Amino acid sequence: MSVDDARPEAAVPDIGNRRAATIRDVAAHAGVSKSVVSRVLRDEPNVSDERRERVRAAMDELGYRPNSIARGLSEARSGTVGVVINDLRNPWYVSLIEGLATTFDAVDIAPILVDSRLDHQVGRDTVETLLSRQVDGLVVVGTTDARVDVERAAQSIPVVLAGTLEPDLPTVDISVDDDLIGARLATEHLLALGHRRLAHIQGPGLVGTLRRQGFEKTIADSGVAVESVTVEFGGMTEDGGHAAAARLLDSATPPTAIFGFNDMTCLGAMSAADDRGIPVPGGLALIGYDNTQLASLRHISMTSIDNGNFTVGAQAAKFLIQRMDRLTAPQRVYRHTPGLVVRRTTAAPR
Amino acid sequence: MSVDDARPEAAVPDIGNRRAATIRDVAAHAGVSKSVVSRVLRDEPNVSDERRERVRAAMDELGYRPNSIARGLSEARSGTVGVVINDLRNPWYVSLIEGLATTFDAVDIAPILVDSRLDHQVGRDTVETLLSRQVDGLVVVGTTDARVDVERAAQSIPVVLAGTLEPDLPTVDISVDDDLIGARLATEHLLALGHRRLAHIQGPGLVGTLRRQGFEKTIADSGVAVESVTVEFGGMTEDGGHAAAARLLDSATPPTAIFGFNDMTCLGAMSAADDRGIPVPGGLALIGYDNTQLASLRHISMTSIDNGNFTVGAQAAKFLIQRMDRLTAPQRVYRHTPGLVVRRTTAAPR
Numbered sequence: 001m002s003v004d005d006a007r008p009e010a011a012v013p014d015i016g017n018r019r020a021a022t023i024r025d026v027a028a029h030a031g032v033s034k035s036v037v038s039r040v041l042r043d044e045p046n047v048s049d050e051r052r053e054r055v056r057a058a059m060d061e062l063g064y065r066p067n068s069i070a071r072g073l074s075e076a077r078s079g080t081v082g083v084v085i086n087d088l089r090n091p092w093y094v095s096l097i098e099g100l101a102t103t104f105d106a107v108d109i110a111p112i113l114v115d116s117r118l119d120h121q122v123g124r125d126t127v128e129t130l131l132s133r134q135v136d137g138l139v140v141v142g143t144t145d146a147r148v149d150v151e152r153a154a155q156s157i158p159v160v161l162a163g164t165l166e167p168d169l170p171t172v173d174i175s176v177d178d179d180l181i182g183a184r185l186a187t188e189h190l191l192a193l194g195h196r197r198l199a200h201i202q203g204p205g206l207v208g209t210l211r212r213q214g215f216e217k218t219i220a221d222s223g224v225a226v227e228s229v230t231v232e233f234g235g236m237t238e239d240g241g242h243a244a245a246a247r248l249l250d251s252a253t254p255p256t257a258i259f260g261f262n263d264m265t266c267l268g269a270m271s272a273a274d275d276r277g278i279p280v281p282g283g284l285a286l287i288g289y290d291n292t293q294l295a296s297l298r299h300i301s302m303t304s305i306d307n308g309n310f311t312v313g314a315q316a317a318k319f320l321i322q323r324m325d326r327l328t329a330p331q332r333v334y335r336h337t338p339g340l341v342v343r344r345t346t347a348a349p350r
Numbered sequence: 351m352s353v354d355d356a357r358p359e360a361a362v363p364d365i366g367n368r369r370a371a372t373i374r375d376v377a378a379h380a381g382v383s384k385s386v387v388s389r390v391l392r393d394e395p396n397v398s399d400e401r402r403e404r405v406r407a408a409m410d411e412l413g414y415r416p417n418s419i420a421r422g423l424s425e426a427r428s429g430t431v432g433v434v435i436n437d438l439r440n441p442w443y444v445s446l447i448e449g450l451a452t453t454f455d456a457v458d459i460a461p462i463l464v465d466s467r468l469d470h471q472v473g474r475d476t477v478e479t480l481l482s483r484q485v486d487g488l489v490v491v492g493t494t495d496a497r498v499d500v501e502r503a504a505q506s507i508p509v510v511l512a513g514t515l516e517p518d519l520p521t522v523d524i525s526v527d528d529d530l531i532g533a534r535l536a537t538e539h540l541l542a543l544g545h546r547r548l549a550h551i552q553g554p555g556l557v558g559t560l561r562r563q564g565f566e567k568t569i570a571d572s573g574v575a576v577e578s579v580t581v582e583f584g585g586m587t588e589d590g591g592h593a594a595a596a597r598l599l600d601s602a603t604p605p606t607a608i609f610g611f612n613d614m615t616c617l618g619a620m621s622a623a624d625d626r627g628i629p630v631p632g633g634l635a636l637i638g639y640d641n642t643q644l645a646s647l648r649h650i651s652m653t654s655i656d657n658g659n660f661t662v663g664a665q666a667a668k669f670l671i672q673r674m675d676r677l678t679a680p681q682r683v684y685r686h687t688p689g690l691v692v693r694r695t696t697a698a699p700r
Binding site for chain 2: 101
């Protein structure tokens with residue numbers, strides 16, 4: 001993977017040197033509402049001749065092209081892109097989708113959201129379905145299983161990964177947070193609080209490996225004399241986190257702090273502590289990853305790593321738009337620097 | 351509103367008397383993979399002549415039409431429908447979307463998901479954007495605000511409401527659960543446990559009114575001598591539920607049980623109890639509505655009303671598909687009978 005640390009750009013993408021005019025720009029320029037512009041576009045009768053003229057003049061001046069994604073791109077495009085989510089039930093992707101949708105909207109692209117878990121359930125081939133819809137591109141959000149045939153899609157349309165590093169292909173751009181830094185922030189926080197018996201619940205894929213490596217390396221580099229460092233595989237679901245934490249808490253050297261792969265596994269770990277009457281954070285400190293809405297619910301109030309999902313989504317959209325002009329351009333990778341959000345599930349050990 | 355209690359039909363919609371052939375049917379009939387069928391459809395070279403012939407024969411025999419939503423419908427359709435969600439951050443809609451997507455898939459329709467809250471945030475007109483995408487129909491999921499101009503959409507494309515009763519328009523079908531029954535189940539459960547100081551946190555719109563009426567009527571009809579019955583407005587968010595529960599718990603006659611508008615408001619109420627050191631369910635029983643993933647998280651484990659969202663979504667999709675043939679057909683309403691799911695937040699008062 002070539003690590004070309006592209007900087008995040010402004011939320012509105014540039015195509016060539018100039019942002020494509022949108023229906024909003026035309027409305028503002030003509031001094032009418034967007035709904036009037038649309039009526040003119042559809043040749044509907046209920047618009048005065050004078051306003052119709054003003055709207056048309058504004059379109060000419062701004063070079064507006066309805067339903068095209070930008071000047072210079074083919075009219076043959078569908079104006080839609082496929083967005084594949086790994087599991088709608090885990091709300092980690094919400095801000096990422098907001099970042100994507102906001103950026104795509106600026107160039108009149110509509111995202112078609114699909115849930116690859118659901119597709120698998122109903123026996124549908126996600127990539128095939130999207131290709132037959134003639135989407136102009138594909139954003140793969142999060143680590144999906146091998147059933148999503150990204151390599152095949154990348155042969156005919158631009159593909160970008162958001163929030164995942166796999167599959168790593170030469171013409172598929174990547175927008176992620178920096179998992180090594182995120183894991184370091186989480187682990188340093190636990191060490192600084194005085195924890196010396198630490199555990200990590202490892203998640204799937206390369207993202208899972210990087211978060212684990214960040215955890216282990218931070219402890220090794222710290223020079224702190226720790227009592228135990230354990231890693232349990234736990235997947236990315238509440239169930240997986242619950243089972244992994246149960247094994248950790250029932251072991252001979254139970255940890256005083258767990259860094260979970262994501263907020264969901266950490267919620268499972270919280271329940272494993274509940275089951276055993278272990279108070280959080282007094283008896284067990286917990287830190288998640290993703291800074292989801294779940295983590296910020298008052299009743300949960302979980303310390304987490306904010307991976308900047310809105311920005312990651314916006315950058316993924318920009319990569320995709322740029323790749324529409326050059327399908328085989330070399331891969332670019334954007335790594336967002338994450339931050340620590342301290343809430344009520346972390347404290348010093350008792 | 352005409353209450354034509356349509357029965358839920360099988361998940362695969364009938365158009366006319368026969369289900370439209372899908373790409374899967376063609377693949378099965380020709381004895382090849384779906385990917386081969388797609389390659390034939392796209393006139394790609396890497397398919398043997400013999401298989402190409404078999405696929406074409408299967409298409410003829412089954413009357414398959416690529417990208418058309420069903421035999422008899424115009425080729426001019428886009429094969430997409432807009433699905434407007436009121437707020438992606440509240441995960442109540444997940445099963446409903448699964449029901450919609452599964453049914454639409456059977457007739458090769460792709461849902462375009464949009465978040466009306468996000469649209470409002472970025473200044474986008476949700477209905478306008480979808481109409482300019484030439485969607486074949488619109489599903490409005492949940493109670494949205496007046497900014498989603500459903501009435502305008504219904505003039506040119508089929509529109510169905512799912513999980514909401516508003517706006518009630520003569521040619522807009524409705525698929526919902528029966529809120530009066532759901533509220534009755536919740537309230538009977540609290541009365542049966544022995545609660546005599548009951549409160550309800552009311553949500554927005556007609557759905558909010560019906561759940562409140564179900565609560566009040568059930569108590570009145572029960573003949574039980576209750577000590578207090580209170581209703582607080584709390585909206586549909588965690589924040590709203592937290593504030594409403596705080597007012598209830600700090601009042602002169604705090605309730606021993608709260609029935610919340612939905613799981614989200616109930617989670618807010620749970621945190622208000624946490625703040626005051628009131629144990630749930632011993633000091634305060636809580637029952638939500640929607641039976642979301644949140645309610646089933648172990649750490650939350652909230653008693654809730656299961657409103658059958660998968661079925662409600664599937665039925666909404668069927669209404670929409672049927673309305674594509676007759677835009678001005680009279681309104682139909684499907685009301686799903688909800689069920690009670692008892693978890694750990696309800697018990698007898700101390």
